[in-house]
Amino acid sequence: MSLDYLIPAAFPALILAHFVALLSPGQDFFLISASAVRHGLAGSRFICLGVALGNGVYIAIAILGWSGIRDSPQLFSIIETLGAIYLLWIGIQLLRSQAGDFVTGDSAGHAPSIRRQLISGLNSALLNPKNALFYMSLMTVILGPDATLAQQIFCGLWMFATVLCWDLLLARAIGLQRVRKMLGQSIHLIERGAGGVLAALGIGLFLQSGR
Structure with missing residues (x-):
């Protein structure tokens, strides 16, 4: 079987556009970072999987050619509003982070459950309708x-x-014991910063959905 059967001519352009988008910090980045700093890889790897699965849903939608989200302003607005509420809720939780409650040892036993991590990651990806438009654009504009x-x-x-792989690499790097130990005294500030960013994203998304 020829590689041309699987790899389109525009594949390098697709790789570049997709990876550049991954390098831009968004709500997934701050959610994964905050969890990795506090719980290490054990408390964030299934968030990474949830985010990837959520992206996978929109990738599948783009492949199937379903454009209902793009062509239905009401549906798009509903998803934006739900996403804004979710980001605000996560942001408020992180803003409540307090100093002195971080243990520099192995905190895997206190990590969120697999189910909770998966739901957090899925919510973060699925409640961002821009993911759908991004993958539709890649499939239609770049692949053609x-x-x-x-x-x-x-x-x-x-x-x-x-x-x-990118999210797991990020979670692994931030969740290294020496990194977490180095950041131990300021983790609550990092979480509050991430919470502020997520809350701001939520407010912006909410205002946008109300236009």
Whole structure:
């Protein structure tokens, strides 16, 4: 089987556009970072999986050619509003972080449950309708109409794997014991900072959805 069967000519451009987007800190970045700083990789790896699965849903939607979110302003507005509420809630929780409640030892036993992590990651990705528009744009503008279903699926799997690996790498780097120990005295400030950013994103999204 020729590689051309799976890899479209525009694949390098797709990789570049997708990775540049990953480098831009967004709500997923701050959610993963805050959890990794406090709980290490044990408390954030399934958040990473949830984020990747949420992205995977929108990638699948883009491959199937479903444009209901883009073409339905009411549906788009509802998702934006729900996303804004979720970001505000997460932001408020992080803003309540207090000094002195961080243990520099192995805190894996106190990490959020797998279910809770997955739900947090899924919510963060799915309640951001811009993810849907981003992947639709990649599939339609960069790959174009000539891309086969096999090529679209291959690109979709690549992007899913890239999101998962990048987020896990981020969580692993931030969750290193020496990094967490170094940041131990200021973790509550980091969490409050992340909470402020998430809350600001939520307020901005809420105002945008109300236009």
